[in-house]
Amino acid sequence: MIIILLALTALGLVVVWGLGYLMRSDYFRIRDVLVAEGIKDNFSYLKGRNIFSIDLNKESQYISNLYPVYKKIQLIRLLPDRIYINFAKRQALAYVRLYRDFCVDKDLMLFDPVDNIGRENLPIIVGLETKIHGPKSGRKYVIKELALAVALIRQINNNKALKNYNFKIIDVRKPDIVLLILENGPEIRMSQSNTESRVNLLATLFIQSKGALNNIKYIDLRFKDPVIKLKDAK
Template structure:
């Protein structure tokens, strides 16, 4: 009897194994069938989307914000994209190409407007200061060189002097200079606390980074190399004092704990 029971159990186990194998095979075949259907449908869908005339680019819209200098960008993009399939245009490549050619653009966004239009939006770089060297170099707050444009009113931009450059940087290049970064940081503080709005920033002299000079209107601030915010707060207290006439001041030295105010020298004429 025990031997008969063992034989019966073996038969049942073998039968279960065969059934499980059949089930697994059926599941595998079903999976392969569904995968094949998905691949086929995906291929046909992709083939439809990339070959249908419905998705052929018919227009490119560049939001130039009235900038006439960028009007040719729209023509160039139309020549590049029109008549191509909207799914086959590499948007990142288009954005990089635009930024490379137009250095005045800080950010470029290219997007598809279905079914047949490409739209390009951008943020334009704003001129911040002029580096005075053997030539004028206009840069933005990010130290990126802008193309010399006659429409830029350079008279309204402060000058930075004392920056030594190894070569003339082309438009679009970001100038890697610690003194320049230090100077722009100072100018950012001047703008943030409103001093650059109340006074004309004629120039910032960075020839000695241990003692940066700023000429406001007709007087000079000596600011040292750091802690610009606290020093400029002290200057605001001085400038708001009704007893102080800034027109009579030659320079204000804010480098030390005790502020030094030097009046303009009055030339004496002998009779």
């Protein structure tokens, strides 16, 4: 029994010494920080620190606050002396027009636009000026109207019959109606409830009216039966 205790004590001392060596050794001091292409910061503040002394989760959160345009940031140790920082971009679903344009993703996070985001293909959500005050990049806004618009855009993007149409504006200004402005097509009006079923109905109407959408002024889906107004109708 005494021998076992002595052996365990010796093992513990070896472990403590080993950990101390890892934490003190210059061999494990960070010399390089590798980042993805396009990231301007070289994160030099990490250099010179012991690679095992860094709390990877804490540093990831810190860098995420600096770069809210990225959904996830992961730090990876590359022994003995390098750190790799991986950036996963947020997927912008639309722009939100406030005092300036912000991007918004499926998590309702606002973030600054980036140059290569394909601005011309993203719808613009309008009507939130009185709902979001002092908007800041990197902040999540759980606003009913914003959540509605984002959910509606996702439903359209997931619908095979609608996903290739260019919806330019999603207007949630009024409390009882959503307006969808289609490029080179009719205005779509729908209530703010049961949007998924109304999107499916809209898809059916688009399939049936293919080739004739330019002749339609608006489609109103707020009622039991859709109302279609032609441009030349009195």
